[in-house]
Amino acid sequence: MFFAASKAFWLFAQPVSLVLLLLLAGLAFLILKKRRMAIASLSLAATAQFLVGFTSLGYVLIQPLEDRFEQPSELPTNVGAIVVLGGATMARPSSARGVAELNQAGDRLTTTLWLAQRYPDARVILSGGGGFLMGETESEAETMRRFFTSFGIADDRLMLEGNSMNTDENASFTRAMIDQAEDGARAVLLVTSAFHMPRSIGIFRKQGIAVMPWPTDYRSSGRQGFELDIANPNQNLETATVAVREWIGLLAYHLTGRTDDLFPAQ
Known part of the structure; x- marks a missing residue:
């Protein structure tokens, strides 16, 4: 509802x-x-x-x-999982053509790819369901899976959550996956657009899920004033x-x- x-x-x-x-x-x-x-x-x-x-x-x-959340000043040494939230792909062409077409938020996936290569033992949790009013399209988790396997990330490292339709469901539907990958001691990185990170962290905190924010996909310079453009x-x-x-x-x-x-x- x-x-x-x-x-x-x-x-x-x-x-x-x-x-x-x-x-x-x-x-x-x-x-x-x-x-x-x-x-x-x-x-x-x-x-x-x-x-x-x-x-x-x-x-x-x-x-x-x-500007609300910054990337960690020091890289964590022990990462159990990297969670990337959907919203970075184009559903219709990706589903129809069997590719992984990225939209302007594609940095969510390229940043996660870099982290997956940096932490080869970490599981990669792909969270994203189908689009709204998109017709018959595959889940975004499946599209993201295609992206990562095409760059050599082993399929058995990927954990797909393809039912969520909003950020609240991203958190609740990945809880069990995060608990499984975290193993009590290792960090869990949360990757999403910088503008989306405050709401995402608020939701994950509300549900008692401890994650380390890793914002990406910046749209502003951080020093922009109001002017004619x-x-x-x-x-x-x-x-x-x-x-x-x-x-x-x-x-x-x-x-x-x-x-x-x-x-x-x-």
């Missing part, structure tokens, strides 16, 4: 959808001859589109998320969308009791 509600809400709450809704409202007000309401609605749509597409607003919003509006829009979604996710997960802290820290 939570998964379906959250996905349905986001279909309308994401910036591009809000702009479209404001445009449609403006047109409706014009038809109804409510000129002031029409001007207000269309002005809000233009302003929103300008902010998310032609300024650095998205980077300003995403920076605090990315017309060089790449599509990238600006995508960054703003990711940031808004993650801030909303932090609030929703906290209000529904899935995390103890609104903004988990190191």
Whole structure:
């Protein structure tokens, strides 16, 4: 229920959808001859589109998320498992073509690959289910398995969790795998995008699962101020969308009791 509600809400709450809704409202007000309401609605749509597409607003919003957790200053000596969360592959082409197509969050997999090579005795836990409204696609765990085996990671090191549909389920469905690989003394590394790490750590902590954060896939420089940015509006829009979604996710997960802290820290 939570998964379906959250996905349905986001279909309308994401910036591009809000702009479209404001445009449609403006047109409706014009038809109804409510000129002031029409001007207000269309002005809000233009302003929103300008902010998310032609300024650095998205980077300003995403920076605090990315700066919340840092990679370990010293490499751990004994790693039992590396957990990578889904969200790094493109479901339709990967399933249809039998490949592993990566999206902008592909660093989740390349970072995990490096860690798997650095810690050859560690198990690699791949957590990711099927997409939402994607039709018949394989689980992302299976797509990730294809990626790692193609780079020489032995199949018997991989532990697949292909049923989770959100981050809360990532944690709960991998608990037994983590307990098995941890063996009481070895560290468990959690790999996900830096902007996604605060919510992920909050969820794992809530469920009593001890993991060491290993953020990757940075989108901001860490020193970005608010300014006009017309060089790449599509990238600006995508960054703003990711940031808004993650801030909303932090609030929703906290209000529904899935995390103890609104903004988990190191």
